Structures are given as structure tokens and as C-alpha cells.
Amino acid sequence: MLLGKKLKEIAEIAGCSESLLSKLENGHANPSVRMLHRIAMALEINVASLFEDDGSTTGLVTRAEDRPLIDTEPSRGGHGVRMQRLIPYADGHLLQGNIHIVEPGGESAGYLEHVGEEIGYVIEGEIELTVGDEVVQLRAGDSFNFRSERPHKYRNPGSSVAHIVWVNTPPTF
Structure with missing residues (x-):
């Protein structure tokens, strides 16, 4: 129980x-x-x-080489998507930040809906973001924002790896 x-x-x-x-x-x-x-x-x-991280990398700074990398393929059902945590998860955080690394042809596993808000910034590459009925093409330098309750998904239609800084509140993944 x-x-x-x-x-x-x-x-x-x-x-x-x-x-x-x-x-x-x-x-x-x-x-x-x-x-x-x-x-x-x-x-x-x-x-x-x-x-949840084991707590060994908590603190003010998380060095690039210490950032946890999560291969989401087995758990998400999508393919070609990994997430690098900007900071380790800890209970009580109000925000969660990740760098989504999306291989060419990679995509999230269908629509997600949950409580919160999300913002993102495409560092390099391109993605197609679908939020509700809206489908937008984003490239390096573009940013986005939406309520997480709206069904959303994304994919990389390009020929190079896409890196997206993705922040949501409350932490959801």
C-alpha cells in the first residue's frame, strides 16, 4: 500500500x-x-x-559535466529525445529547467497535458511545436511560452540536432 x-x-x-x-x-x-x-x-x-537525484550535486552551481542526462526514449515512447537537467531535481523546487536534445526526426511521445506553464528557447537546430491546434516552426533564437494544460508535443523535422532550453513550473518531469 x-x-x-x-x-x-x-x-x-x-x-x-x-x-x-x-x-x-x-x-x-x-x-x-x-x-x-x-x-x-x-x-x-x-x-x-x-x-530524483541523489543530492550529490546540489548547490548554487551545477557544472556542465555534472548535469544529469535522462534518456527519455524508454520511458516516453517517443524517440530521439534526451533531457539534460540544468539543476538536479529536488523536492521543493518551483521551477524545472532542462536542455532537450532532439535528434533529427526525433519527437516527444504524443500529446502531454499537465498543470503549469512552460517557456523555451531554441539554442540550435529547429523544432516543430504543436500546442492545441497551433503548429509552429521554431529555429535557433526563437522562444515560446504556453500553459501546460494545453495539449502539447514537439518534433525535430530538421537535419541537425536541436537543443532547446525548456523551463516549466511546477517541476513535472
Whole structure:
């Protein structure tokens, strides 16, 4: 039991089977980002806490060589996307900043919707960002902002790797 909830109740809230939760817990399956969000909501926690750092790099400065790199492919269901944390996750942070590294042809795993707000700045390369019904092409130097409750996804239609500084509040991944 977690938070007084039985596995069956968590599965019902998350919209999955108890079997899937067991496989995830034992490392025999990889959830999509949507499933991670649903499980986190069922557990009444933040998705980012599932990727919590060990605390060894906390402090005022995080050196480039010490930034955690998360390969999102197994957990997100998309492909060609990695995230480099600007600072390690810690409970209590109001913001979360990452550098999204998107390979040519790489894309997020479908639409996401969650509480909060997001801003981004394309450092290099290009991405196609879809927010709701709007589809915009962004290139190096462009920035964006949207409410996270709006369904959103992105992809790299270009021929070079894209790097995007992506900040959201509250921390969600």
C-alpha cells in the first residue's frame, strides 16, 4: 500500500492493470510519459520526484559535466529525445529547467497535458511545436511560452540536432 492506497486502487486511478504496475515496479516494462503522469497523479506525487537525484550535486552551481542526462526514449515512447537537467531535481523546487536534445526526426511521445506553464528557447537546430491546434516552426533564437494544460508535443523535422532550453513550473518531469 502507498499513501493508504492498494495497488488495485492505484491501477484504477491510473487507468492501467495491476499487472502493469507490478512489471513497472520490477523493471520489466517501461511506461510512456502519459502513463508516468497518470501513475504519479494516482500516487499524489510529482513525476519529477521519480527521477530524483541523489543530492550529490546540489548547490548554487551545477557544472556542465555534472548535469544529469535522462534518456527519455524508454520511458516516453517517443524517440530521439534526451533531457539534460540544468539543476538536479529536488523536492521543493518551483521551477524545472532542462536542455532537450532532439535528434533529427526525433519527437516527444504524443500529446502531454499537465498543470503549469512552460517557456523555451531554441539554442540550435529547429523544432516543430504543436500546442492545441497551433503548429509552429521554431529555429535557433526563437522562444515560446504556453500553459501546460494545453495539449502539447514537439518534433525535430530538421537535419541537425536541436537543443532547446525548456523551463516549466511546477517541476513535472
